[in-house]
Amino acid sequence: MAAVKVKRNELPKLLExxxxxxxxxxxxxxxxxxxxFAPYQGGDxxxxxxxxxxxxxxxFVLPQLEAFLSYDNDDxxxxxxxxxxRLLVGVRPCDARALALVDRVYxxxxxxxxLYLARRDNAxxxxxxxxxxxxxxxxxxxxxxxxxxxxxxxxxxEAGDDLLxxxxxxxxxxxxxxxRFGEASDEELDEAKAIYAKVAEAMTPLWDLEAARPKLYENxxxxxxxxxxxxxxSCGACTFVCPSCHCFDVVDEGKHGRGRRVRFWDACTQSxxxxxxxGHNPRExxxxxxxxxxxxxxxxxxxxxxxxLCVGCGRCVVACPANVDIREAVTLVAAEE
Amino acid sequence: MATEIKNxxxxxxxxxxxxxxxxxVVVETTAADLKSFYLKFKDGPRxxxxxxxxxxxxxxxxxxxxxxxxxxxxxxxxxxxxxxNTEGKVTRALHRLAPGATVGLRGPLGNTWPLEELRGKNVxxxxxxxxxxxxxxxxxxxxxxxxxxxxxxVVYGARSPGALLYKPELAEWEKSPELTLHxxxxxxxxTWSGREGFVPTVVEEEKLPPDDAIALICGPPIMIKFxxxxxxxxxxxxxxxxxxxxxxxxxxxxxxGRCNIGPxxxxxxxxxxxxxxxxxxxxxx
Numbered sequence: 001m002a003a004v005k006v007k008r009n010e011l012p013k014l015l016e017x018x019x020x021x022x023x024x025x026x027x028x029x030x031x032x033x034x035x036x037f038a039p040y041q042g043g044d045x046x047x048x049x050x051x052x053x054x055x056x057x058x059x060f061v062l063p064q065l066e067a068f069l070s071y072d073n074d075d076x077x078x079x080x081x082x083x084x085x086r087l088l089v090g091v092r093p094c095d096a097r098a099l100a101l102v103d104r105v106y107x108x109x110x111x112x113x114x115l116y117l118a119r120r121d122n123a124x125x126x127x128x129x130x131x132x133x134x135x136x137x138x139x140x141x142x143x144x145x146x147x148x149x150x151x152x153x154x155x156x157x158e159a160g161d162d163l164l165x166x167x168x169x170x171x172x173x174x175x176x177x178x179x180r181f182g183e184a185s186d187e188e189l190d191e192a193k194a195i196y197a198k199v200a201e202a203m204t205p206l207w208d209l210e211a212a213r214p215k216l217y218e219n220x221x222x223x224x225x226x227x228x229x230x231x232x233x234s235c236g237a238c239t240f241v242c243p244s245c246h247c248f249d250v251v252d253e254g255k256h257g258r259g260r261r262v263r264f265w266d267a268c269t270q271s272x273x274x275x276x277x278x279g280h281n282p283r284e285x286x287x288x289x290x291x292x293x294x295x296x297x298x299x300x301x302x303x304x305x306x307x308x309l310c311v312g313c314g315r316c317v318v319a320c321p322a323n324v325d326i327r328e329a330v331t332l333v334a335a336e337e
Numbered sequence: 338m339a340t341e342i343k344n345x346x347x348x349x350x351x352x353x354x355x356x357x358x359x360x361x362v363v364v365e366t367t368a369a370d371l372k373s374f375y376l377k378f379k380d381g382p383r384x385x386x387x388x389x390x391x392x393x394x395x396x397x398x399x400x401x402x403x404x405x406x407x408x409x410x411x412x413x414x415x416x417x418x419x420x421x422n423t424e425g426k427v428t429r430a431l432h433r434l435a436p437g438a439t440v441g442l443r444g445p446l447g448n449t450w451p452l453e454e455l456r457g458k459n460v461x462x463x464x465x466x467x468x469x470x471x472x473x474x475x476x477x478x479x480x481x482x483x484x485x486x487x488x489x490x491v492v493y494g495a496r497s498p499g500a501l502l503y504k505p506e507l508a509e510w511e512k513s514p515e516l517t518l519h520x521x522x523x524x525x526x527x528t529w530s531g532r533e534g535f536v537p538t539v540v541e542e543e544k545l546p547p548d549d550a551i552a553l554i555c556g557p558p559i560m561i562k563f564x565x566x567x568x569x570x571x572x573x574x575x576x577x578x579x580x581x582x583x584x585x586x587x588x589x590x591x592x593x594g595r596c597n598i599g600p601x602x603x604x605x606x607x608x609x610x611x612x613x614x615x616x617x618x619x620x621x622x
Binding site: 068069071073074075076078105106109110111112113114217220246247248249250251252254255257259261263266268273274275276277278282283288292295296299300301303304 | 347349350351352353354356395398399401402423425428439441583584585587588590591592593594597598599600619621622
């Protein structure tokens with residue numbers, strides 16, 4: 001099965017079908033500010049004006065705060081693996097790509113995180129190809145694109161009144177098969193994809209990363225790091241909205257011998273992140289910390305896995321209260337001689 | 338089901354500690370700020386480890402701390418950790434424990450001292466202060482597999498005689514024909530008839546030869562800073578000198594993201610690095 005074709009207004013039928021099949025369905029919905037993934041309440045999914053949710057989908061697989069273990073005196077038990085199946089519809093390609101990158105860390109380094117992987121396995125991501133990127137979007141500059149299927153289970157391409165849904169994983173294939181819609185022809189699919197290829201072409205590349213990447217590392221001591229980080233207030237917003245930032249802190253919460261061990265999102269842009277027990281801190285200054293964030297995205301992760309840890313969603317650019325811009329950071333540091 | 342999870346290997350449940358019983362505690366220093374904790378897995382021996390590796394010590398309600406394994410796998414089932422009381426939550430609570438208490442362990446974590454490269458070579462251990470712990474593991478390992486290695490030379494220094502770790506063992510080693518031990522303290526006291534002086538000076542005076550040798554150096558940054566130029570003068574190459582690094586860590590398995598030095602994570606790619614490797618990384622540790 002290559003792909004299925006549904007009318008745009010048949011989408012509710014697909015989602016209701018998924019609900020009936022036991023999925024918790026989430027779709028983009030307007031929030032007080034911007035958009036969020038909310039439980040699907042039935043009816044039409046209005047995506048007019050939707051580009052990105054304010055927070056990425058990472059919270060669905062890596063919750064902001066999670067009790068991964070509970071203890072009663074000396075007896076500790078892992079939290080049971082979450083079981084519910086979820087269907088996330090309207091995910092953008094950048095977010096799905098980010099999860100494929102986080103998989104490297106939580107699955108492929110020789111240690112497998114059971115809670116993360118259960119959530120990952122239980123989630124079907126129906127990615128919505130992007131027809132109208134924002135000025136802050138730069139996915140094509142970091143290896144992604146408006147129709148990128150990396151990390152997706154199904155990719156939805158809009159084609160007039162039709163939606164073409166193409167499976168891009170075994171999970172996605174199974175989901176589409178169960179939904180029983182008519183097949184889309186190869187021609188229809190190619191035609192739809194060609195439109196998104198045009199969207200990609202229209203996005204001007206910011207840099208040639210193959211050339212810029214080694215410069216970023218060579219310029220480890222460059223003055224430009226101080227400059228780009230000078231406005232940073234170390235609030236961590238960039239890391240929290242980032243779909244691929246995956247670092248966490250761990251704390252025990254409880255009293256009288258009973259409690260839970262929780263992990264929660266942490267930020268390399270904040271000073272306690274690397275503070276040693278001795279008081280020594282290898283990344284004491286914010287320029288060092290901002291450099292860490294940029295080099296992790298564009299150099300260190302690439303060194304380990306051959307891919308950038310940035311997906312170009314631009315959320316950090318939007319969220320920063322001080323207008324620190326990661327695109328500008330790469331440009332400035334790579335340009336320094 | 339819960340039992341299954343509890344016994345699953347670290348690869349599948351990397352954040353779940355395995356329970357051990359604290360068998361005994363040895364106060365190592367006169368200031369009592371360093372104690373050795375001897376632990377035994379509650380359901381028998383659970384993992385194989387090698388000198389240089391570390392584990393996360395877990396106390397429910399307090400948290401976890403990454404600590405180098407000071408025992409050698411050649412010593413039997415007991416695992417030993419020598420812990421400095423930093424007055425942080427975990428180490429303070431550990432220091433208050435009495436035998437019989439339960440301590441959680443996650444490990445073994447990280448890489449090992451370069452055992453393959455050490456095989457057949459002269460082994461030089463240079464230690465200072467309380468960083469000596471995983472070096473002790475290596476020394477015990479070499480002594481237990483003596484025929485696999487050539488000469489074993491140990492330089493070990495501390496601020497004062499009372500700050501030296503493993504004093505009964507040091508006394509044995511001083512007499513042993515199996516190794517050469519150069520003990521030194523910054524400043525002696527009335528109990529001390531041995532050498533006074535800093536570790537770099539001892540390395541210089543003893544002219545420790547680099548021929549067919551590998552050195553393992555651990556200690557305070559200031560000691561390492563002054564010892565490396567001395568070794569350079571003696572002809573040691575950065576490829577021949579290894580150290581073990583510390584960083585703030587939470588998970589120990591490359592996920593929580595705080596112990597990296599450039600692209601290398603101290604928890605999974607280290608803690609042991611050669612100075613040749615470190616020379617290619619940012620000086621950010």
